[in-house]
Amino acid sequence: MDGAEQTRTLLGPADPARTIVVAPPPVPARELIERAGATSPGTGHRRVRPTRRLVLTAGTLAVAAGAVAVLRPFDERTPDDRGGPGGAVGTLLVPVAYQFDADPPAAGPQLRTLASKIKDTEYDHRSGRYTYHHTKVWGDPVMSSPDDRYHVAFAGESKVWQAADGTGSQSNTQLEPQYPDEASRDYWQRKLAGPAVADTAAMIPLPPMELTPPPADPSQLRERLKVQYGAGAASKAVGTLYARYVVPRATRAAILRVLADVPGFRWRGRVTDRAGRTGVAVTVDEREHDQQSLLIFDPKTGELLAHELLTLTPVRISAYQLILDTTWTDRIG
Amino acid sequence: MGVRVGPPGKRDEGWFTSLYAAEYAHIVRYGLRRLADSDASAELAQEVFVVAWRRRGEVPDRSLPWLYGVARRLLANQWRSRRAAPDLLPIAHADLTRVADPSGADRTLGVADVRAALATLNDLDQEILRLVGWEELTVAEAAQVLGCTRATAAVRLHRARRRLAEAMSDPPARFRRPMLATTREDL
Numbered sequence: 001m002d003g004a005e006q007t008r009t010l011l012g013p014a015d016p017a018r019t020i021v022v023a024p025p026p027v028p029a030r031e032l033i034e035r036a037g038a039t040s041p042g043t044g045h046r047r048v049r050p051t052r053r054l055v056l057t058a059g060t061l062a063v064a065a066g067a068v069a070v071l072r073p074f075d076e077r078t079p080d081d082r083g084g085p086g087g088a089v090g091t092l093l094v095p096v097a098y099q100f101d102a103d104p105p106a107a108g109p110q111l112r113t114l115a116s117k118i119k120d121t122e123y124d125h126r127s128g129r130y131t132y133h134h135t136k137v138w139g140d141p142v143m144s145s146p147d148d149r150y151h152v153a154f155a156g157e158s159k160v161w162q163a164a165d166g167t168g169s170q171s172n173t174q175l176e177p178q179y180p181d182e183a184s185r186d187y188w189q190r191k192l193a194g195p196a197v198a199d200t201a202a203m204i205p206l207p208p209m210e211l212t213p214p215p216a217d218p219s220q221l222r223e224r225l226k227v228q229y230g231a232g233a234a235s236k237a238v239g240t241l242y243a244r245y246v247v248p249r250a251t252r253a254a255i256l257r258v259l260a261d262v263p264g265f266r267w268r269g270r271v272t273d274r275a276g277r278t279g280v281a282v283t284v285d286e287r288e289h290d291q292q293s294l295l296i297f298d299p300k301t302g303e304l305l306a307h308e309l310l311t312l313t314p315v316r317i318s319a320y321q322l323i324l325d326t327t328w329t330d331r332i333g
Numbered sequence: 334m335g336v337r338v339g340p341p342g343k344r345d346e347g348w349f350t351s352l353y354a355a356e357y358a359h360i361v362r363y364g365l366r367r368l369a370d371s372d373a374s375a376e377l378a379q380e381v382f383v384v385a386w387r388r389r390g391e392v393p394d395r396s397l398p399w400l401y402g403v404a405r406r407l408l409a410n411q412w413r414s415r416r417a418a419p420d421l422l423p424i425a426h427a428d429l430t431r432v433a434d435p436s437g438a439d440r441t442l443g444v445a446d447v448r449a450a451l452a453t454l455n456d457l458d459q460e461i462l463r464l465v466g467w468e469e470l471t472v473a474e475a476a477q478v479l480g481c482t483r484a485t486a487a488v489r490l491h492r493a494r495r496r497l498a499e500a501m502s503d504p505p506a507r508f509r510r511p512m513l514a515t516t517r518e519d520l
Binding site for chain 1: 353357362384402403457469472480484
């Protein structure tokens with residue numbers, strides 16, 4: 001019995017809708033067609049905002065030589081070896097090295113300074129029907145051994161093109177397994193049969209969803225960034241926001257100023273992210289969850305380059321997200 | 334795994350009527366499993382099919398996972414817009430309240446234990462378990478709903494099952510409100 005069957009066996013009896021007899025549709029199909037026509041143009045005429053349209057941006061995986069500073073490959077692999085068919089066994093992950101590792105200063109003054117000096121980025125001068133985001137993530141989910149000592153996750157890349165109404169396309173590519181420590185690598189190499197195989201999905205059409213671009217107004221932005229739940233929640237919200245929207249310069253500066261006023265952020269100075277890019281970093285420790293959240297910003301444009309989560313005891317990577325490219329475009333693919 | 338987009342040719346009213354008749358009940362049940370409101374579930378299903386007609390050129394031949402994906406997005410928006418209203422509650426939370434009742438009336442019900450344990454998991458864990466356990470999707474189909482690769486969905490299912498087992502083996506300590514989940518694949 002495989003995992004899916006076991007899941008059905010376990011959960012099936014607890015299905016709250018299992019014995020419910022669904023009443024026939026209260027409205028005929030024809031009425032829904034008319035409703036669709038009344039609220040939106042038909043197929044081929046997507047409802048979009050007239051000028052600025054959201055799109056998720058993709059880009060190239062800029063794994064530069066500098067990535068050696070944070071990626072420790074083994075089996076003679078280069079940092080950008082993605083573990084394709086027949087590829088080697090994966091990559092060990094080490095934490096990003098901080099400029100201010102011990103006793104880091106409060107981040108507020110540095111974030112305000114950064115907010116005041118950021119410049120336009122390439123997409124600030126572009127427009128398009130779609131936002132485009134190219135991201136690389138690792139750690140969601142992490143697979144753990146039964147005793148919870150050994151961990152592995154497959155890195156994955158996503159490219160998402162999304163219009164203002166949420167429609168668009170997404171492609172996901174599964175990359176090689178990566179490990180937070182050598183013991184995990186040794187354990188999972190024995191468990192994971194065969195070489196890592198790249199798993200590329202075709203374009204997945206995205207159904208409509210509500211998208212609300214982030215506001216530049218500080219009070220609205222504080223709410224959007226979940227500041228009321230603390231610095232940890234705010235850092236996660238920043239990661240989600242940059243992965244979904246093309247954030248204009250004024251809003252980027254406003255985000256930095258909002259974060260500057262949230263207690264808990266510490267300044268980590270210059271760092272190199274996992275794509276080899278130079279950035280400036282802030283962290284927040286959430287001792288109650290034994291977790292540290294790391295945000296890496298572009299020192300010139302204020303864009304978010306990366307968001308990472310680490311466990312504190314021991315210090316170990318538990319998830320990372322690299323935002324490799326963001327832009328506006330009229331074309332999918 | 335790829336998603337084959339159906340030919341736009343035969344997507345006429347007859348096709349839509351057949352789709353509506355065949356899948357309406359599945360979408361209502363999807364809503365019922367996540368909402369404590371049958372009327373809201375019926376409304377959700379109608380909205381899903383309005384979207385399906387609007388985007389009929391993109392509905393795959395194997396349409397149910399695509400329809401569940403639409404429902405999932407609509408539901409997320411619905412929850413966001415009606416957060417203050419008490420009429421839309423995750424059904425698992427409603428059950429959690431019942432199970433946590435100190436009267437212990439449900440203690441002998443394994444079903445209640447499973448639901449209560451499920452309620453302690455984060456949304457992504459719950460959703461992969463529901464899609465496979467209740468909607469009876471394959472892992473590849475669940476991946477389509479969640480917008481991730483099949484392999485990622487398989488790992489997520491593995492981990493969610495482990496967490497569910499842990500929650501069931503340690504009930505009182507684990508029956509608490511779920512933590513704010515970190516979302517990384519909501520793209």
